[in-house]
Amino acid sequence: MFYTAIKVLLTAVLVVAVSEAAKRSTALGAILASLPLTSLLAFMWIYGETGDTTKIAALSRSIIWYVLPSFVLFFALPILLERGVGFWPSLAIASAMTVVAYGLMLAVLSRFGITL
Numbered sequence: 001m002f003y004t005a006i007k008v009l010l011t012a013v014l015v016v017a018v019s020e021a022a023k024r025s026t027a028l029g030a031i032l033a034s035l036p037l038t039s040l041l042a043f044m045w046i047y048g049e050t051g052d053t054t055k056i057a058a059l060s061r062s063i064i065w066y067v068l069p070s071f072v073l074f075f076a077l078p079i080l081l082e083r084g085v086g087f088w089p090s091l092a093i094a095s096a097m098t099v100v101a102y103g104l105m106l107a108v109l110s111r112f113g114i115t116l
Helices: 003-022 026-034 037-050 055-084 087-111
Strands: none
Touching: 003 026, 003 037, 037 055, 055 087
16 A cells, blocks of 8 residues: 555656646656656556566557557647637547547557557
8 A cells, every 4th residue: 555655646746747847848848748757657666566577568569559649639739729719628629539539549450450
């Protein structure tokens, strides 16, 4: 239980650090946010708990495929905001578009026999 609490705390600290950095500098916030910190933490937690590098390799390979549809959010959100759509509706629309993109990615991968 203590180990899980430490993992949650460290992960939360990283998210808050990115948010605080972005308030001061968009570029710094973007650089920190674009780093695969969540993935790196997951790799470290899995390795520390299991030592299973096969599991880490599989997770890493799956992440590659799931990063691609996540770009939809980063393209759609600024376009919507720049066109005057409010923040919350823009976020909801961009998020919904991203969910659809994930579904399409899964369908395409399935079509080619790729399972994650």
